[in-house]
Amino acid sequence: xxxxxxPEVHKFIESTPPFASLSVQERKQLLSGxxxxxxxxxQTLVLEEEAATVHLIRRGACEIRTxxxxxxxxxxxxxxxxxxxxxxxxxxxxKVVAMEDSLVYRFEKSRFQDMLRxxxxxxxxxxxxxxxxxxxxxxxxxxxxxxxxxxxxxSISHIMTRQxxxxxxxxxxxxxxxxxxxxxxxSILILENESLLGIVTDRDLRSRILALGGSAQAVVSDIxxxxxxxxxxxxxxxxxQTLMSESNIHHLPIVEETGKVVGMLTxxxxxxxxxxxxxxxxxxxxxxxSVESLARICQQWPTLIINLIVTDMKPADIGKVLATVSDNLxxxxxxxxxMELGKAPMDFQFLVFGSQARQDQSLGSDxxxxxxxxxxxxxxxxxxFSALSEFVCKGLASCGVRxxxxxxxxxxxxxxxxxxxxxxxxxxxxxxxxxxxxxxxSIFFDIRCVFGDDTPVKQLIQGMQAEVAQNSMFLATLTRxxxxxxxxxxxxxxxxxxxxxxxxxxxxxxxxxxALINDxxxxxxxxxxxxxxxxxxxxxxxxxxxxxxxxxxxxxxxAWDHLNGLRLEAQSRHWQISGTASAYLDPKKLSPLERKHxxxxxxxxxxxxxxxxxxxxxxxx
Amino acid sequence: MWCRLLSRFKHWQQQRQSLLRAWSDWEYIVLDIETSxxxxxxxxxxxxxxxxxKQGVIDLDSARHLVLDTDEVGENVGIHMIxxxxxxxxxxxxxSALRYLRHFLRGRxxxxxxxxxxxxxxxxxxxxxxxxxxxxxxLDTLMLEKAKANRAQQPIQExxxxxxxxxxxxxxxxxxxxxxxxxxxxxxxxxxxxxxxQGKNCRLYDLSLMAGGRSRLSxx
Numbered sequence: 122x123x124x125x126x127x128p129e130v131h132k133f134i135e136s137t138p139p140f141a142s143l144s145v146q147e148r149k150q151l152l153s154g155x156x157x158x159x160x161x162x163x164q165t166l167v168l169e170e171e172a173a174t175v176h177l178i179r180r181g182a183c184e185i186r187t188x189x190x191x192x193x194x195x196x197x198x199x200x201x202x203x204x205x206x207x208x209x210x211x212x213x214x215x216k217v218v219a220m221e222d223s224l225v226y227r228f229e230k231s232r233f234q235d236m237l238r239x240x241x242x243x244x245x246x247x248x249x250x251x252x253x254x255x256x257x258x259x260x261x262x263x264x265x266x267x268x269x270x271x272x273x274x275x276s277i278s279h280i281m282t283r284q285x286x287x288x289x290x291x292x293x294x295x296x297x298x299x300x301x302x303x304x305x306x307x308s309i310l311i312l313e314n315e316s317l318l319g320i321v322t323d324r325d326l327r328s329r330i331l332a333l334g335g336s337a338q339a340v341v342s343d344i345x346x347x348x349x350x351x352x353x354x355x356x357x358x359x360x361x362q363t364l365m366s367e368s369n370i371h372h373l374p375i376v377e378e379t380g381k382v383v384g385m386l387t388x389x390x391x392x393x394x395x396x397x398x399x400x401x402x403x404x405x406x407x408x409x410x411s412v413e414s415l416a417r418i419c420q421q422w423p424t425l426i427i428n429l430i431v432t433d434m435k436p437a438d439i440g441k442v443l444a445t446v447s448d449n450l451x452x453x454x455x456x457x458x459x460m461e462l463g464k465a466p467m468d469f470q471f472l473v474f475g476s477q478a479r480q481d482q483s484l485g486s487d488x489x490x491x492x493x494x495x496x497x498x499x500x501x502x503x504x505x506f507s508a509l510s511e512f513v514c515k516g517l518a519s520c521g522v523r524x525x526x527x528x529x530x531x532x533x534x535x536x537x538x539x540x541x542x543x544x545x546x547x548x549x550x551x552x553x554x555x556x557x558x559x560x561x562x563s564i565f566f567d568i569r570c571v572f573g574d575d576t577p578v579k580q581l582i583q584g585m586q587a588e589v590a591q592n593s594m595f596l597a598t599l600t601r602x603x604x605x606x607x608x609x610x611x612x613x614x615x616x617x618x619x620x621x622x623x624x625x626x627x628x629x630x631x632x633x634x635x636a637l638i639n640d641x642x643x644x645x646x647x648x649x650x651x652x653x654x655x656x657x658x659x660x661x662x663x664x665x666x667x668x669x670x671x672x673x674x675x676x677x678x679x680a681w682d683h684l685n686g687l688r689l690e691a692q693s694r695h696w697q698i699s700g701t702a703s704a705y706l707d708p709k710k711l712s713p714l715e716r717k718h719x720x721x722x723x724x725x726x727x728x729x730x731x732x733x734x735x736x737x738x739x740x741x742x
Numbered sequence: 743m744w745c746r747l748l749s750r751f752k753h754w755q756q757q758r759q760s761l762l763r764a765w766s767d768w769e770y771i772v773l774d775i776e777t778s779x780x781x782x783x784x785x786x787x788x789x790x791x792x793x794x795x796k797q798g799v800i801d802l803d804s805a806r807h808l809v810l811d812t813d814e815v816g817e818n819v820g821i822h823m824i825x826x827x828x829x830x831x832x833x834x835x836x837x838s839a840l841r842y843l844r845h846f847l848r849g850r851x852x853x854x855x856x857x858x859x860x861x862x863x864x865x866x867x868x869x870x871x872x873x874x875x876x877x878x879x880x881l882d883t884l885m886l887e888k889a890k891a892n893r894a895q896q897p898i899q900e901x902x903x904x905x906x907x908x909x910x911x912x913x914x915x916x917x918x919x920x921x922x923x924x925x926x927x928x929x930x931x932x933x934x935x936x937x938x939x940q941g942k943n944c945r946l947y948d949l950s951l952m953a954g955g956r957s958r959l960s961x962x
Contacts, residue, residue: 129917156799159934180915
């Protein structure tokens with residue numbers, strides 16, 4: 122009598138894919154030579170010699186890890202490991218660690234291989250398993266780090282920046298500022314004879330030069346932080362984190378024992394390399410099969426955003442991360458809608474406008490979207506797209522992306538048009554150049570395609586831009602609108618005069634600051650030949666097309682970064698307190714220095730408004 | 743005379759040393775028997791199930807399930823789920839079944855859950871069928887569990903040493919069937935779990951001290 126006669130073994134194998142699909146005879150064949158083992162929690166299984174074969178977990182849970190401890194997969198009852206050992210001699214050197222006490226069946230290798238050859242469907246299942254793990258594996262190796270516990274114990278040499286931006290102590294502040302700007306870094310190392318003397322960060326430039334009215338010609342050695350806190354390359358991520366938070370710094374030069382500087386580690390590096398949660402979040406989004414479960418997953422969204430903010434990620438990067446998340450969420454909802462409603466009767470594009478298009482969403486952004494249809498729909502087709510839009514917009518709302526108060530949504534039949542239809546409205550807005558058209562301009566002229574073939578959308582944008590180029594009246598009107606609201610420069614004086622800061626004296630960072638820069642960005646962007654969606658990219662494009670001077674543009678970009686940073690911080694603080702995201706800033710919370718910096722930021726906006734007026738309104742005002 | 747003494751001493755020494763080897767260097771036969779009652783003098787064996795442990799893993803190919811050819815099953819059907827029909831269909835002569843078992847026992851350690859009962863039945867059977875004398879080394883998973891509970895000073899409730907309850911503590915699956923073979927497999931898994939909790943370098947010697955013994959099965 123053979124193993125197959127143990128009823129409990131038989132019962133389990135019978136109900137476990139892909140074994141369930143084997144014939145009784147095949148199961149019997151596969152089951153002979155099976156052994157069972159018990160693995161203690163935490164124990165690592167070495168898949169060598171007779172153990173280099175497929176195992177099936179009867180009860181328990183195991184992790185599959187790379188040789189460097191990166192997590193590849195977690196599996197439990199009824200799942201197999203050791204597949205790669207059988208199929209390809211485990212080239213990745215994967216190992217298996219028991220997360221729980223586990224009872225495991227071990228198949229005999231040669232019998233298993235026979236079965237793989239003998240039964241195609243059975244073989245395919247394991248090939249798929251292996252492929253699936255390889256995909257996970259390659260994703261892991263891109264960013265090597267996986268679980269939080271693991272990230273902390275990773276050596277910082279894996280994640281530090283090795284390209285060093287450095288300067289001599291005798292150089293001027295301006296030269297190093299230029300070098301930092303060029304290299305797009307927030308700190309610079311000051312070296313003498315290859316040994317580290319000091320460090321200068323963005324914050325130092327601000328607080329030790331700008332705020333004090335210091336000269337751009339000041340010598341670096343006067344403003345640098347002498348003998349900064351450093352760490353050696355073999356230190357762990359956790360140590361770096363602790364050190365940074367204890368010393369309240371965001372930059373750590375990495376210095377070898379010999380005194381040689383080998384790298385730079387910033388708080389942003391730490392985040393970028395360990396905070397995988399946006400990726401995991403997107404992964405989760407794609408795995409959900411109902412709006413309800415999507416909505417449940419999306420409850421983590423605010424936490425994710427706050428995490429990004431807390432870790433000092435650049436506001437522009439946060440915007441991109443959030444846009445990627447909401448693009449994926451939108452796509453998933455459309456896929457679900459297609460599953461529920463059936464295939465669409467024609468090609469269509471899902472368009473997003475406003476902040477999602479510009480990729481500068483933040484907490485509590487609302488949705489602005491629309492549809493582009495291949496052709497005029499008949500009644501049934503119109504009903505189909507109405508249902509689809511309803512599904513997506515409501516779905517977004519239940520996932521925390523608020524419905525648009527102005528009803529600029531695909532669910533509004535007015536915003537479901539063919540390419541021609543869209544072209545006509547844009548042309549009309551541009552021609553009329555009426556103030557009402559400008560209300561729309563601030564939303565519709567920021568446009569991006571998140572679903573469907575984006576060729577017609579590109580055509581629409583090209584047409585729109587050609588239209589704008591021909592119509593200087595429109596640009597003039599747009600300019601008037603962009604400079605109509607002045608940044609609240611008098612605000613602080615006002616605030617200082619009023620002894621108590623009431624709510625009405627709080628600063629609306631979004632409408633009194635960022636929106637002004639976004640308007641300027643759009644104005645310059647639309648007068649460029651190449652269309653860009655995000656404010657920063659529009660300004661950069663304007664530099665390239667020589668519509669704006671490099672200095673002016675850089676100032677404006679810095680102002681945008683600064684205001685966005687303040688807004689995100691204010692929002693997350695407000696969110697943590699009240700659960701709503703308000704972008705109001707209480708000036709009382711600012712230090713005199715920060716107030717000064719904010720004032721500078723506002724005056725930059727004001728300056729650029731003047732410059733824009735010169736450029737686009739000459740002859741009209 | 744001296745030669746014999748010397749060889750006996752050598753044998754003893756070898757045995758002693760081998761006791762100190764890792765537990766997995768030994769082979770085990772994990773046995774469960776179903777009986778018609780609890781008294782070895784009056785009741786008899788209805789079925790036997792066993793499975794072997796080799797190199798630290800349970801070898802499922804070694805699983806055996808023997809239903810014995812007895813006069814009548816009677817009222818105890820409810821306990822062991824073996825009916826007269828089973829016996830007529832699969833029934834084996836008790837003597838040949840026991841010889842078969844004896845063949846498997848050779849060189850292996852016997853493992854049972856609650857040794858006194860199983861061994862009393864084996865002894866009785868050996869006497870009844872006048873089987874050749876055989877010295878047996880055994881381990882008792884129930885006793886092992888008790889020893890561990892005592893050592894950890896964890897009182898275990900009445901009935902907490904039943905096979906299923908012991909298994910629960912090691913998160914082993916809940917088996918529905920209760921035939922001799924399933925119980926033998928269940929006991930074998932329990933032993934692996936218990937040993938896994940003994941930590942590394944567990945030796946047969948350690949297990950024997952906690953929950954083992956030697957018995958002699960003989961015709962008289």
